[in-house]
Amino acid sequence: MNLRRHWPKLLWILAFLALAGGLWEKGYRFVFSHAASLCLSCMGLQ
Amino acid sequence: MKRLGKRNLVQLLVTLGANSYFVPLWRPGLYTGWFKNICFPGLNCYSCPLALMACPLGILQHLLASFRALPQAALRAALYFGGTFLLYGLLLGRLVCGWGCPFGFLQEILYRFPGPKIARLPRFLRRLKVLLLIFLVLALPLLVSGELGYGKVWFCRFFCPVGTLEAALPNLLLQPSLRALVGLLFYWKVFLLLIILVLCVLYLRFFCKILCPLGLLYGFFNRIGLFRLQWQEKDCIRCGVCELSCPMELKIPQEINSQECIRCLNCLFVCPTRSIFLDRSFQSGKTFDEFSPSPAK
Numbered sequence: 001m002n003l004r005r006h007w008p009k010l011l012w013i014l015a016f017l018a019l020a021g022g023l024w025e026k027g028y029r030f031v032f033s034h035a036a037s038l039c040l041s042c043m044g045l046q
Numbered sequence: 047m048k049r050l051g052k053r054n055l056v057q058l059l060v061t062l063g064a065n066s067y068f069v070p071l072w073r074p075g076l077y078t079g080w081f082k083n084i085c086f087p088g089l090n091c092y093s094c095p096l097a098l099m100a101c102p103l104g105i106l107q108h109l110l111a112s113f114r115a116l117p118q119a120a121l122r123a124a125l126y127f128g129g130t131f132l133l134y135g136l137l138l139g140r141l142v143c144g145w146g147c148p149f150g151f152l153q154e155i156l157y158r159f160p161g162p163k164i165a166r167l168p169r170f171l172r173r174l175k176v177l178l179l180i181f182l183v184l185a186l187p188l189l190v191s192g193e194l195g196y197g198k199v200w201f202c203r204f205f206c207p208v209g210t211l212e213a214a215l216p217n218l219l220l221q222p223s224l225r226a227l228v229g230l231l232f233y234w235k236v237f238l239l240l241i242i243l244v245l246c247v248l249y250l251r252f253f254c255k256i257l258c259p260l261g262l263l264y265g266f267f268n269r270i271g272l273f274r275l276q277w278q279e280k281d282c283i284r285c286g287v288c289e290l291s292c293p294m295e296l297k298i299p300q301e302i303n304s305q306e307c308i309r310c311l312n313c314l315f316v317c318p319t320r321s322i323f324l325d326r327s328f329q330s331g332k333t334f335d336e337f338s339p340s341p342a343k
Contacts, residue, residue: 008136008270015132022126028083030123034108035092035100036078041203042093042104043214044235045227 053144053310057151063098064088064148065212070095074221085127087134088147089260091206093213095220102131103183103260104202104209110188111197135267143254143261144310149208150254154293156246164249166295171256172306178205179259201259203231207239250293254308265305273309274325275302281321288313288322298322 022028040046050058064086067077077098086099105127112120134142143150157163182201191197202209214232218224245252254261268274277299288298291312296304298313299322314322 011132011270012136015129015136017129018125019129019133022122022124022129025122025125027122027124027126030109030112030119031085031100031105031127032083034105035082036076038076038217039091039093039104039199039202039209039213040227041199042091042206042209043217043224044203044210044232045214045224045229046203046231 054151054154056145057147057154060088060146061148061151064090065094065096065098067096067098070220085130085134087138087142089149089208089258090147091209091212093209093217095213095216097212101208102127102134103206104199106131107183107187107199107201110184111191111199113188114191114197115195131263135264136271137273138264139267139271139273139309140261140264140307141273141309142264143258144308147254147261148212149258150251150308152211153246153251153253156243157250159247161247167249167256175257175259175262178257179262183259204234205238207235207242207253210235210239251308255294255306261308262305265307268305268307268309269303275307275309275314276323276325277302278321278323281319283319283321285318287316287318291316 070076074095076093076095079098081098082092082100084099085102085105086097087102089103090097090099090101092100092104105123109120109123109127112123138146178201182205186200187197189197190200210232214235218228242253242257249255282299289296292298293310293312294306294308296302296306301307302313302322311324314324
């Protein structure tokens with residue numbers, strides 16, 4: 001098997017594992033806590 | 047002005063879909079529902095009153111800025127964000143830029159305005175986005191922190207024109223109480239936004255080509271993601287139509303899977319012999335040298 005040609009498959013596996021781990025650990029709460037409140041920095045107001 | 051093409055209609059639908067929370071138009075506030083747990087693949091500010099999802103670039107900076115103060119939470123979030131971003135990259139790559147980014151869509155609309163146009167800018171200017179990614183998105187939020195250990199979102203705060211356009215201006219309009227916070231930084235961001243918008247009228251996808259760190263990150267997936275282009279040398283009549291149709295000024299087919307390609311698929315649609323086509327295998331893409339047969343010895 002040519003590893004150079006097939007290494008993207010490892011990335012797919014890594015992506016699914018990371019996402020599953022993140023979901024298991026409720027990493028989305030961090031995303032929500034920032035995305036659901038007004039970001040004054042993003043608006044150049046702070 | 048030319049009519050909108052099918053791709054522009056897809057861009058319009060995605061833009062409307064990502065910004066379809068209309069409640070703030072009569073009751074100030076942001077959407078705080080389930081979708082805010084998920085990052086939108088394109089550049090779309092989560093502080094936009096209409097936005098349904100999170101901005102990946104904003105979350106990435108918040109993640110890095112929180113690593114010192116909240117290492118556990120940041121690590122958990124990094125897993126979730128990393129997995130999501132890798133999946134977006136592998137599934138879509140820069141197809142997001144070509145078909146689904148609201149700011150990319152706006153730039154294409156702006157370029158349709160009549161007036162003088164810049165045909166080409168020097169290629170080395172495209173390295174500016176590498177500097178923006180390294181310094182404003184990655185290094186400064188991670189390395190520079192305040193007394194409590196929190197860093198700042200440098201790219202969003204000092205540079206991002208999307209935040210000014212989608213969040214600052216509408217929120218200031220809808221929430222007069224915020225106007226007391228307007229200061230020098232806000233005026234700087236408005237100035238920068240105006241410069242960028244004017245340059246987008248003059249030069250097609252100015253922001254994507256020269257400044258966008260998100261596009262740069264997705265570009266790394268162009269050779270390994272699911273959406274890759276292939277070129278069949280034996281069918282090619284070298285008419286050059288593909289190169290003329292490329293909005294990113296790439297040399298096609300040499301740069302068919304280049305990091306700069308936004309996967310608009312213009313080259314694929316205009317090719318008279320269908321020598322450019324989509325390859326959706328899970329193997330990594332070929333470079334131009336691999337496409338071309340080695341010279342006979």
